[in-house]
Amino acid sequence: MTVIRFNSGTLEISGLPENGSPPELSSLLRFDERTGSFRARACDYAELIMGFIKTQTPFKDLAKDYRKLDDLHFKQTITPRPHQQQALDLWKRANYRGVVSLPTGAGKTILAMMAIGELRRPALILVPTIDLLIQWCGCIEKFFNIKCGMLGGGSRDIREITVSTYDSALLNIEFIGNRFALLIADECHHLPSSENRLCGAMAIAPFRLGLSATPELSREYTAVMDDLLGKVCCDIPITELTGSVLSNYHVRQIKVTLSGQEAADYRHNRNIYTAFLRRAAIDFASNSAWSDFLIACARYPGGKEALRAFITQRHIARAGSAKISRIADIITRHPGERIIIFTADNDAAYTIGRQFSLPVLTHHTKAAERKSFLENFRSGQYPILVTSKVLNEGVDVPQASVGIVVSGSGSVREHVQRLGRILRHAPGKNQAVLYELISAGTSEEAISERRREHSAYRRK
Numbered sequence: 001m002t003v004i005r006f007n008s009g010t011l012e013i014s015g016l017p018e019n020g021s022p023p024e025l026s027s028l029l030r031f032d033e034r035t036g037s038f039r040a041r042a043c044d045y046a047e048l049i050m051g052f053i054k055t056q057t058p059f060k061d062l063a064k065d066y067r068k069l070d071d072l073h074f075k076q077t078i079t080p081r082p083h084q085q086q087a088l089d090l091w092k093r094a095n096y097r098g099v100v101s102l103p104t105g106a107g108k109t110i111l112a113m114m115a116i117g118e119l120r121r122p123a124l125i126l127v128p129t130i131d132l133l134i135q136w137c138g139c140i141e142k143f144f145n146i147k148c149g150m151l152g153g154g155s156r157d158i159r160e161i162t163v164s165t166y167d168s169a170l171l172n173i174e175f176i177g178n179r180f181a182l183l184i185a186d187e188c189h190h191l192p193s194s195e196n197r198l199c200g201a202m203a204i205a206p207f208r209l210g211l212s213a214t215p216e217l218s219r220e221y222t223a224v225m226d227d228l229l230g231k232v233c234c235d236i237p238i239t240e241l242t243g244s245v246l247s248n249y250h251v252r253q254i255k256v257t258l259s260g261q262e263a264a265d266y267r268h269n270r271n272i273y274t275a276f277l278r279r280a281a282i283d284f285a286s287n288s289a290w291s292d293f294l295i296a297c298a299r300y301p302g303g304k305e306a307l308r309a310f311i312t313q314r315h316i317a318r319a320g321s322a323k324i325s326r327i328a329d330i331i332t333r334h335p336g337e338r339i340i341i342f343t344a345d346n347d348a349a350y351t352i353g354r355q356f357s358l359p360v361l362t363h364h365t366k367a368a369e370r371k372s373f374l375e376n377f378r379s380g381q382y383p384i385l386v387t388s389k390v391l392n393e394g395v396d397v398p399q400a401s402v403g404i405v406v407s408g409s410g411s412v413r414e415h416v417q418r419l420g421r422i423l424r425h426a427p428g429k430n431q432a433v434l435y436e437l438i439s440a441g442t443s444e445e446a447i448s449e450r451r452r453e454h455s456a457y458r459r460k
Helices: 042-054 082-093 108-119 130-143 166-176 197-201 219-228 260-280 289-299 303-318 321-333 346-356 367-379 412-420 444-451
Strands: 002-007 010-014 030-032 037-041 059-062 097-101 123-127 149-152 155-157 161-165 182-186 207-212 232-235 248-256 338-342 384-387 400-405 431-439
Touching: 002 042, 010 042, 037 042, 042 059, 042 197, 082 097, 082 108, 082 232, 108 123, 108 130, 108 182, 108 207, 123 130, 123 166, 130 149, 130 161, 130 367, 149 166, 161 166, 166 197, 182 197, 197 219, 248 321, 260 289, 260 303, 289 303, 303 346, 303 431, 321 338, 321 346, 321 400, 321 431, 346 384, 400 412, 431 444
Parallel strands: 002 059, 097 207, 097 232, 123 161, 123 182, 149 161, 182 207, 248 431, 338 384, 338 400, 400 431
Antiparallel strands: 002 010, 010 037, 030 037, 149 155
């Protein structure tokens, strides 16, 4: 009889003759000469089982190490909003596999609770940060009569419902990939990276749910996500939920002018940088442009000077003195409101923090201090936070109603994530506003246009 086992993140299939596997399954199976058995990817478990059933191939399944959670129940009832029920229904219609795209603040976590309650099977939830790890565990224990497992941030407590960072799952998935029937990937645009994709490939979970406000990816990454999670089965844009589920909002561009000296320094360094690009034939329309530029800087005469010039002109555009003045004006315009100031780099964040005596959150901020900052922000003790990317995704701060983008990339994803931080409903919150500060006459004008190209996030 054919026997299926889970072995180090793969499926080992014994009992099939080398040339005798069902033709319908030939694309899934590879013969392993070392063991004299076939192997398949763990993520092909469901398709393999269904293939054996369809071809009437007798088999014994020793791969899965989970059971149905008959004693799992909700501690409090979830009354889904129409868009959440719609998303769940579409996911079920897609055979419990697929990606759901909902705006930040639309209740993706609650949707996941609904999916867990629907299936009542062991689940592994992947998240990108420690903050989200703690947030998800708190939500699971709030809604279910179960202790949540944690994998990451110094914890290795694996239970029937476990939340793990992508990094920690990557280290453990070859050993625990057969213990869960449901795989939930939060901020699933992280999953297709060359390392993280192993978290999906080495798990047997037949049921899979991807969650993201911004699932748009390159062609390669889209193919990986389709393979490991399923295609996008539900896509609801911000505009459909604004004013009901999400706060009304405005995005306001404010162009500021560099000082005379700043403008002169910017032009000087910009000319050095662009002249080098032309000499080295660097095309920034290419996906490899940045790495090509760094390689050229190391190889060609004038490369180090060009790199310094690039960094200098970028810093001038991102953190000119006029932006600092405009931040003060905006803060004065919104007394009593919770404000998040976003920067593209740590230096700018700390500069603003020192200028206005504000708390600053970066990747260098220790966990305890970060937790304290966020709690004080939610309570109103700290009405303003400065951050460089740390609050771009995932962290729940519904009290925030004003965002100030001092600097950022041309990424639509980053723009949508920052907008999402201020869209959640909260008592007394009527409207949100996102300010974009742009240094006129610099590359920031083109960067701003790129990140606002996605029509679904424009206000009409």
